[in-house]
Structure formats: structure tokens, C-alpha cells
Amino acid sequence: MNGLMTLTACGPWNFSSSVGETNYQKALSEYPAQAIVDLAALKANMQRLVSIVGASSSAGSADPDHAATAVMGVVKADAYGHGLLPSALAALAGGATWLGTAQPREALLLRKAGIGADRAHILTWLYNGTAAPFAEMIESDIDISVGSFAGIEAIAAAAASCGKCARVHVKVDTGFGRNGFTPEAFDAAVASLRLHESEGTLKVVAIWSHLAVADMPKEPDFVAATDQQVRVFEQFVARAERGGLHPEMRHLANTAATLMRPEIHYELTRPGIALYGYEPDPSMGVAGDFGLQPAMTLQAQLATVKDVEKGHGISYGRTYLTSGPTSTAVVPVGYADGIHRSASGANALGAGGKKAVHEGGPVRVMTSQGPRICHVSGRVCMDQFVMDLGGFARDLGVSEGDTVELFGPGRGAALAEPTADDWAASAQTISYEIFTCLRNRIPRLYLHAAETLGAADLEKLDPASLL
Ligand SMILES: *Cc1c(COP(=O)(O)O)cnc(C)c1O
Numbered sequence: 001m002n003g004l005m006t007l008t009a010c011g012p013w014n015f016s017s018s019v020g021e022t023n024y025q026k027a028l029s030e031y032p033a034q035a036i037v038d039l040a041a042l043k044a045n046m047q048r049l050v051s052i053v054g055a056s057s058s059a060g061s062a063d064p065d066h067a068a069t070a071v072m073g074v075v076k077a078d079a080y081g082h083g084l085l086p087s088a089l090a091a092l093a094g095g096a097t098w099l100g101t102a103q104p105r106e107a108l109l110l111r112k113a114g115i116g117a118d119r120a121h122i123l124t125w126l127y128n129g130t131a132a133p134f135a136e137m138i139e140s141d142i143d144i145s146v147g148s149f150a151g152i153e154a155i156a157a158a159a160a161s162c163g164k165c166a167r168v169h170v171k172v173d174t175g176f177g178r179n180g181f182t183p184e185a186f187d188a189a190v191a192s193l194r195l196h197e198s199e200g201t202l203k204v205v206a207i208w209s210h211l212a213v214a215d216m217p218k219e220p221d222f223v224a225a226t227d228q229q230v231r232v233f234e235q236f237v238a239r240a241e242r243g244g245l246h247p248e249m250r251h252l253a254n255t256a257a258t259l260m261r262p263e264i265h266y267e268l269t270r271p272g273i274a275l276y277g278y279e280p281d282p283s284m285g286v287a288g289d290f291g292l293q294p295a296m297t298l299q300a301q302l303a304t305v306k307d308v309e310k311g312h313g314i315s316y317g318r319t320y321l322t323s324g325p326t327s328t329a330v331v332p333v334g335y336a337d338g339i340h341r342s343a344s345g346a347n348a349l350g351a352g353g354k355k356a357v358h359e360g361g362p363v364r365v366m367t368s369q370g371p372r373i374c375h376v377s378g379r380v381c382m383d384q385f386v387m388d389l390g391g392f393a394r395d396l397g398v399s400e401g402d403t404v405e406l407f408g409p410g411r412g413a414a415l416a417e418p419t420a421d422d423w424a425a426s427a428q429t430i431s432y433e434i435f436t437c438l439r440n441r442i443p444r445l446y447l448h449a450a451e452t453l454g455a456a457d458l459e460k461l462d463p464a465s466l467l
Contacts, residue, residue: 046094
């Protein structure tokens with residue numbers, strides 16, 4: 001009965017069935033916060049990306065020697081915190097034909113879950129060449145990035161031992177300064193790869209690289225730096241061809257370049273953050289400008305709500321003092337859940353004499369007068385933070401057990417709905433880190449699974465996670 005008396009700043013959620021509603025109520029009783037991931041939004045975002053690259057390959061810019069552009073859903077880091085398998089399946093439902101993970105383990109998990117090679121190519125790109133499970137990857141038809149001599153030798157040896165040719169994507173460093181062969185090392189790399197190709201242990205499927213600053217298309221220096229990376233990439237491709245390698249595919253574009261640079265889509269693009277409904281950098285605009293919808297809503301149920309007098313210190317360090325009599329509410333998520341401590345709030349009254357002012361992370365709170373934004377007031381603690389409600393709870397109709405929303409799709413300013421970009425701004429980071437930091441005390445619950453996935457895919461998911 002308690003549930004009926006509380007207000008909620010989220011939803012109403014469109015449960016697929018009474019089982020979904022039961023799962024939801026169970027999650028509310030077991031955990032103080034929940035991440036609701038809309039699989040229909042993930043699918044729609046992928047459909048949007050597929051249509052963007054489809055437009056670029058049919059616009060006449062496509063090279064007749066190369067195939068139309070495919071899209072890889074980048075699902076590394078547990079699909080940017082959204083859940084590896086549900087997100088991968090939604091990406092495939094939206095038309096992705098490739099999946100990408102950083103770690104071999106994640107790629108193998110996708111294959112073990114039954115995503116076969118007939119359904120999706122999977123590329124993985126980060127490992128140490130002495131310990132990675134190369135033979136298992138080769139046997140599981142997982143494409144492997146190679147950007148070092150140690151890597152070439154380790155993959156070739158594993159391929160020889162299992163008697164199957166490994167599909168490799170040669171990573172080149174076009175200016176990012178992270179993985180991949182440098183121009184200086186490239187002739188030797190090509191010669192080595194050629195040798196292994198002739199022995200039948202390796203097949204060079206692709207040549208690829210990663211962009212450093214494509215997410216700032218309004219900064220002339222960064223545009224020039226990306227142009228330079230593209231030129232260097234083309235030189236690597238030409239050198240590979242001259243050296244006798246004939247990769248079918250070239251790929252360079254992350255989300256930013258998928259959205260902004262159709263001329264470098266090549267045969268494959270690798271969007272990550274766009275799948276989850278965000279633009280890479282707020283300077284590019286908002287997700288809606290690109291036809292994308294944020295897929296995750298993070299909500300929590302209020303613990304203690306109480307009245308405090310003027311000048312009351314809030315949380316560790318007294319960085320926030322109430323400016324008048326008010327009510328506070330405890331939100332039971334903290335830095336141990338991935339709520340950034342840098343999104344703490346400080347007002348001019350607090351800060352132990354330092355008088356620093358910093359607006360804490362925003363939270364949508366439902367009141368009897370409609371939604372309002374409150375902010376983290378004082379420091380984020382390990383398990384919780386406090387919000388100054390800016391008025392008395394009894395006047396606002398706010399009480400313990402109410403559901404508040406830390407971020408969601410961002411349905412317009414009038415609805416006072418923050419997004420992960422707003423949290424990123426407060427925490428001085430990027431939306432990517434806001435999602436990937438969310439830890440497993442916050443269950444991921446999936447909305448619209450039945451509408452988005454086929455029956456065989458639905459069966460692969462934890463039934464308790466479906467709403
Ligand atoms: C993470 C990653 C991507 C996706 O980047 P977004 O900015 O999220 O689109 C693409 N390629 C590589 C190599 C990556 O590591």
C-alpha cells in the first residue's frame with residue numbers, strides 16, 4: 001500500500017506483462033536504485049545509425065572496389081554499463097552486423113550466449129599477447145585486432161595449433177598514440193603478415209585506426225588533426241596494398257565521425273555512445289539533434305526526508321550549509337555505486353571558510369506542484385548523498401520512498417529531466433564515464449524487451465531483468 005502514497009519522477013513504465021511489473025516491484029524492494037534500459041531505444045538508435053551510413057554508401061561516394069558500409073555496435077565495458085548481452089541483441093535487432101568489444105572475454109561471452117558467426121562478426125581489440133585465449137577466439141570465429149609484432153606471432157602460433165586461419169584487423173597508429181603499428185614499423189609488419197598469410201595462419205580482413213578529436217567538429221585545430229589522421233590512414237592503406245595485403249575492409253569512424261564525416265565511413269563504422277543515445281560531446285549538440293534517444297534512466301527511492309534549520313551543515317566537510325529552514329532528502333546511492341564524488345555540491349555558505357561554490361549533480365524530484373530539479377547538496381558519500389529540497393517536504397508533498405530520477409531521456413527543459421550529460425558537466429567528465437561507473441548494486445532492468453527481440457533472443461536474457 002505504501003507504493004500508492006509515494007510520488008514518482010520516472011515513468012510511468014510500460015510493463016510488457018504482469019511479470020514485468022512483479023520484477024519491477026521486486027527490484028524496488030531489493031535495491032534502493034535501478035537503471036532502466038529501454039531496448040526499443042537501443043534498437044531505434046542502431047536503426048538510425050544504419051540509415052546514416054546507408055545514405056553515405058548510396059550517395060555515390062562509395063568506392064566501387066569496396067562493399068557498402070556496415071555498422072558495428074560497440075558493446076565494450078558491459079555495453080557502456082547498459083548490459084552486454086541485452087544491448088548486443090538490441091543492436092543486432094536494429095541492423096548492426098558487427099559487434100565490438102575491448103576484451104576477449106566479452107567477445108567470447110557473446111558467442112557463448114549463442115550469437116553465432118552467421119549472425120554477427122565480432123571484433124576484439126585489447127589483450128596482452130602472452131596470455132589471451134587466441135585459440136578459443138579463433139575457434140569461435142572472433143576477429144582479432146593486431147597492432148604489435150608480439151601479437152602477430154601469438155595469433156599465428158595459436159592459429160597453427162588449432163589448424164584454423166585467424167581473421168585479423170591490422171591496427172595502425174594514425175596519430176592517436178595508443179595501439180597500432182607506427183609508420184616506421186609498418187613495412188616490417190606488412191612483411192610479417194604476408195608471410196603468415198602465405199602459410200595460411202592469418203587472413204588480414206581489415207586495416208583500421210581510431211580518431212582522437214573527431215568529437216569537436218567546431219574546433220578548427222581538431223578538424224585539421226582529424227584530416228591529418230585520415231591522410232595518414234590512407235597512406236597506411238596504400239602501403240599495405242603495395243606490400244601485397246588486400247584487406248576487404250577499412251574502418252576508422254567512431255560515433256563522432258559516423259555522425260559528422262560521411263566521407264570516412266569506408267566499409268564499416270564503429271559507433272559506441274550513439275547506440276546508447278548520446279552524442280560524444282555536448283559541443284556537437286544534443287542527442288535529439290541526431291535522431292538519437294538516451295536509453296538509460298537512473299532512478300532511486302528516497303530514504304530519510306526531514307526538516308532542518310537554517311545554517312545546518314550537510315554531509316562531510318560542511319561544504320554546504322542550508323540558507324534557511326528547509327527539508328532535506330537522502331538519495332541512497334553514492335560513489336560506491338558510481339555516483340561521482342566530483343558531482344558534490346558546495347554553496348557559498350559552506351566550505352569551511354573556503355566559500356567554494358559548485359552545483360551538484362541534478363535530480364528530478366516530483367512534487368505536488370509538478371517536477372523540480374534539486375541538486376546534490378554537500379559531498380557525495382560512499383552509499384548516499386543528500387539533497388536540499390529548497391522548501392518543506394510537507395508543502396512539496398515529498399516523502400520517504402518517493403522515486404527520483406538522476407537522469408533519463410531528457411524530455412525537454414519544461415519537464416526538468418536531466419541527462420547523463422548534465423551529470424558529466426557537474427562531475428567534470430563525459431557521459432561515457434557516468435554510465436560505465438555504475439556498479440552492480442544498481443540492477444539493470446530492461447524495458448520493451450518483448451517488443452524488440454525475437455523469442456529466441458528473449459530466452460537468452462535473465463527473466464528477472466525484464467520489465
Ligand atoms: C570505444 C571505441 C569506439 C566507440 O567510440 P564512441 O565514441 O563511443 O563511438 C570505437 N572504436 C574503438 C577502437 C573504441 O575503443
